[in-house]
Each structure stands twice: as C-alpha cells, then as structure tokens.
Amino acid sequence: MKFSYYPGCTLKTKAKQLDLYGRKCLEKLGVDFEEIKEWQCCGAVYPVSKDEVATKLSAVRTLANAKAEGGKLLTLCSACHHVLKRVNDDMKNDDNIRLKANNYLALDEEYAGETDVIHYLELLRDYVGFDKIKAAVVNPLKNQKIGAYYGCLLLRPSETLAFDNPENPKIIEDFITAIGATPVTYAFRNECCGAYVSTTSKDLAVKKSTKVTDSAKNAGAEKLVTACPLCMYNLTENGNGEVPVYYFTELLAEALGVKE
Amino acid sequence: MDRKEQAKLIKERSGTDVRKCMKCGKCSGRCPAYAEMDIKPHQFVSYIEKGEVEKLLESKSLYTCLSCFACVERCPRGVAPANVIEAVRQEVVRAQGGNKVQAEKIPETINEAIPQQLLVSMFRKFNK
Ligand code: SF4
Ligand code: SF4
Numbered sequence: 001m002k003f004s005y006y007p008g009c010t011l012k013t014k015a016k017q018l019d020l021y022g023r024k025c026l027e028k029l030g031v032d033f034e035e036i037k038e039w040q041c042c043g044a045v046y047p048v049s050k051d052e053v054a055t056k057l058s059a060v061r062t063l064a065n066a067k068a069e070g071g072k073l074l075t076l077c078s079a080c081h082h083v084l085k086r087v088n089d090d091m092k093n094d095d096n097i098r099l100k101a102n103n104y105l106a107l108d109e110e111y112a113g114e115t116d117v118i119h120y121l122e123l124l125r126d127y128v129g130f131d132k133i134k135a136a137v138v139n140p141l142k143n144q145k146i147g148a149y150y151g152c153l154l155l156r157p158s159e160t161l162a163f164d165n166p167e168n169p170k171i172i173e174d175f176i177t178a179i180g181a182t183p184v185t186y187a188f189r190n191e192c193c194g195a196y197v198s199t200t201s202k203d204l205a206v207k208k209s210t211k212v213t214d215s216a217k218n219a220g221a222e223k224l225v226t227a228c229p230l231c232m233y234n235l236t237e238n239g240n241g242e243v244p245v246y247y248f249t250e251l252l253a254e255a256l257g258v259k260e
Numbered sequence: 261m262d263r264k265e266q267a268k269l270i271k272e273r274s275g276t277d278v279r280k281c282m283k284c285g286k287c288s289g290r291c292p293a294y295a296e297m298d299i300k301p302h303q304f305v306s307y308i309e310k311g312e313v314e315k316l317l318e319s320k321s322l323y324t325c326l327s328c329f330a331c332v333e334r335c336p337r338g339v340a341p342a343n344v345i346e347a348v349r350q351e352v353v354r355a356q357g358g359n360k361v362q363a364e365k366i367p368e369t370i371n372e373a374i375p376q377q378l379l380v381s382m383f384r385k386f387n388k
Contacts, residue, residue: 014375044380045327048346050275055384079377156329157340166333192292192328196381199369200361204296204324229375237373 003074003123004036004066006084011077015229021253022076022120028256029128029136033074036065042083045196053100059087060101064111076120076249078228082153082161085117089160119154119163121171121227121248130178138257140180147221148172148183149212149245150190151231166190172225175248179255186219188212193234206238213239225251266351267311274347276340278309287331287341297321301331301341308344313351322349323360323386353388360386 005026011019026033040058047055063084066073075081090097092113102110118126124133150169158166169190173183191212194205213235216224225248226232235245253259261269271278281302288300299307299319307316316322322345331341352358361382370379 008377009380010375010377014373041380043384044377045384047384048275048327048343049273049350051273052350077377079381152326152328152330155333157332192326192330195326195328196378196385197324197326198378199366199374199382200386201296201324204293204326208292208326230377230381233373233375233378237371 001032001072001127002070003031003033003072003118004069005033005074006036006039006042006062006066006076006080008039008075008077008080009041010229015077015232015247017250018076018227018229018247021247021249021259024258025249025252025256028258029133031123031128034069036062036069036073038065042080044079044083046083046086050094050096053097053104056087056090056097057101057104059084060091060105060111063088063091063113063115063117064105064107066115067111071115073115073117074120074123075117076227078119078151078153078226079230081117081119086160088113088115088117119227121154121175122163124175125171130174133178133252137178137180137255139255141251141255142180144181145184145220145222146176146181146251147186147216147219147224147243148176148189149216149224149226149231149235151226151228152190152192152195153228155190172248175252176225179251181251184216184219184221186215186221188215193231194238195230195234198234198238202238205234209234209238210240213241213243216243263313264311267308267313270308270313270344270347270351273350274308274340274343276343278305278339278344280337281305281309281339282337284336286334286336287339290330290334292328292330293321293324293326296324301325301345304344304348305339305341308348313348316348317352319348321345322352325349327385349385353386359388
C-alpha cells in the first residue's frame with residue numbers, strides 16, 4: 001500500500017524537524033510513501049461556515065489528487081490533518097458543498113470524499129502497529145518521563161475526526177511506551193494551547209499554555225511531545241519554560257536510531 | 261437587511277440547530293476562554309435563537325474564542341456553539357472595514373519562531 005504524504009507549508013519552513021524525522025522513520029519502518037504532487041496550503045483553519053466553499057477548494061484539490069494516487073492521504077501536522085479530514089467529510093456528506101466544489105474545480109472525475117485521510121500517528125497505530133515499532137527500536141528512551149500533548153485539532157469534533165477518545169485519549173501514550181519511555185498522564189493534555197490568538201491576545205495564549213505546561217510539570221513530565229507546529233510555538237514561547245517540547249517524530253527517530 | 265433576517269442568515273451559516281439547546285451551560289463550563297468572554301458560548305446560542313444579533317456583533321468573545329471545539333464535543337444536545345460564534349464572526353469580518361488585524365502592524369508583533377500556520381490561521385479567522 002502506498003501513502004500520498006502531505007507535508008504542508010509550515011513543515012517545509014519552521015517545522016522542518018517534524019517533516020525530516022517523519023520521513024526518515026517511515027523509510028526505516030518500511031512504509032511506502034511519496035510526497036503528493038502539486039500540493040497547496042490546506043488553508044490552516046477549517047472554514048466552519050456552511051457557505052464557505054472557495055476556502056475549501058485547495059484542500060479538495062489535494063484530496064482529489066490523493067484519490068488518483070491510490071486514496072491514502074498521509075498527514076503529519078495536526079492542523080492540516082484537521083482541515084483535510086473535515087473538508088473530506090463535507091465532500092462526502094454535504095450535498096451543497098460537494099456540488100459547488102465540483103462545479104468550480106471541474107475535475108476529470110467528480111470528487112465525493114473517497115480518500116482516506118490518515119494521520120501519521122494513526123498510521124503508526126493502525127497500519128504499522130505499536131508492537132512492530134517496539135521491535136524496531138534500537139535505542140529505547142529508557143527512564144524518560146514524557147507527557148503527550150494532544151491539544152484540540154486531532155481530537156475534536158470527534159464525530160468527524162474519529163482519532164481517539166476525545167476525553168481520554170491514549171494513542172500518544174501508547175506511542176511513548178512503544179519507544180521505551182514512560183508516559184505521564186496529566187489533566188491538561190487535551191486543553192487548548194491558545195491557538196491563533198497568540199499575537200492578537202498574547203495574555204490569553206500565555207495563560208492557556210502556562211496551564212498546560214504547569215499541569216504537565218506537576219504530574220512529573222520532563223518533556224512533552226506534540227504533532228503541531230502551533231502548539232509547539234505556544235507551549236515553548238508562552239508556557240512556563242520548564243518543560244521542553246519536542247515533535248514526536250524527533251523522539252521516534254532517536255529511538256529508531258535514524259536521528260543524526 | 262433587518263436584524264431578523266440577519267439572525268436567520270447567521271443561523272443558516274452556522275449549520276447547527278440552536279433550538280435544540282436545553283440551556284445546561286455545559287459548553288460554557290468547558291470553554292477555555294470563558295473568563296475572557298463578555299458573552300459566553302451558551303449565550304451566543306440563546307441570543308441567536310431569539311434573533312438578538314446586535315450585542316453579538318460587538319462581542320469581544322469573537323476574538324477570544326479559540327476554535328478548540330470543546331463546546332461542540334461536550335454539548336449533550338448536538339448543538340455546536342463554536343459554529344454560531346464563527347458565523348457571527350464571519351458576519352463582522354466580511355463587512356466593509358470589518359478586518360480585525362492590520363497587516364502593516366504585524367511585523368511589530370511577531371518574532372522569528374512564529375510558524376506560518378499561526379499567521380495564516382489568524383488572517384483566516386479575523387480578516388477577509
Ligand atoms: S470553540 Fe470557542 S467557544 Fe467553544 S469551547 Fe473553544 S474557545 Fe470556547
Ligand atoms: S451545552 Fe449544548 S444544550 Fe447545553 S447550553 Fe450549551 S449549547 Fe445548549
């Protein structure tokens with residue numbers, strides 16, 4: 001099975017490590033993937049309003065291209081995943097949006113949500129398997145106490161994202177266990193970091209990120225892992241400064257011995 | 261367009277059925293931006309149901325809601341308060357002069373570490 005990999009804009013610039021280590025690990029794990037052709041920015045936020053069609057078109061183009069390449073779209077950034085997954089759901093279930101998007105794009109073949117949008121963590125869990133990852137680890141991150149930071153976009157709304165239990169997720173904890181470290185569960189792991197208000201309402205972002213990092217620290221976490229460049233920014237710049245934040249792919253690369 | 265029509269449009273745009281709300285307040289109880297909101301998520305739902313839009317258009321909550329979708333997740337009645345807030349925000353930013361962020365002021369507020377994703381998200385939420 002071949003996966004069409006969608007890196008997204010931020011992973012090509014500020015979040016290069018997330019992308020670079022992500023690719024190295026896929027190679028190491030023997031996952032067949034290729035960067036999807038002619039991808040465009042996903043739009044960064046899902047356009048919630050029912051009358052927004054134009055702002056969804058770039059995501060639809062990507063989804064339709066993935067369909068032509070085999071129908072498995074692999075995402076890594078939490079925000080890209082959220083946008084692509086929800087737009088795909090609209091193309092499947094919202095007659096008005098599907099009709100208008102198809103009329104506008106005039107693709108060779110109509111697109112109706114056929115592509116599967118799969119996050120990298122879902123690939124590890126559902127296609128590779130955490131057991132296999134555990135077996136592939138050459139450098140277990142022993143004695144490291146790591147907190148999973150889920151944030152919002154991977155989990156909610158769970159009706160569409162269907163990623164994990166939105167109130168009590170475990171996929172990242174299972175990932176942490178697989179790479180040989182000890183997961184630390186803390187109360188604020190699925191709370192918002194402050195998202196896109198960190199330039200317009202800095203105080204609010206500081207308050208939110210500080211709550212998350214304090215909660216992690218008090219529970220005994222020495223570091224946090226995330227899949228989102230915006231969460232990474234907020235927790236690092238606006239958090240308490242006492243818990244360093246890593247992209248999960250970087251720790252995976254370390255455990256698999258492909259980080260140089 | 262009168263206010264009644266405007267409220268109807270906002271309701272349609274939100275894609276959620278505000279009449280289902282049973283006023284339990286769970287959405288507001290779960291909201292991480294509650295303290296920074298002059299009008300709370302459950303109030304957005306009930307004001308729009310009653311067709312009272314004026315107050316909502318001026319609410320500071322439009323810019324403190326984080327689109328975290330926790331209210332949507334928690335609502336026991338399948339209402340999506342975040343969608344109502346978004347629909348009102350769109351009503352404001354789509355109008356002439358409705359942009360919240362001035363592009364010229366951006367360089368003063370950002371630093372090297374800011375990811376592209378943040379800037380694009382901010383513009384998509386607050387400007388047209
Ligand atoms: S989406 Fe907005 S209103 Fe709903 S819980 Fe999050 S911050 Fe509060
Ligand atoms: S949680 Fe749902 S039913 Fe309860 S007040 Fe909020 S919108 Fe209404």
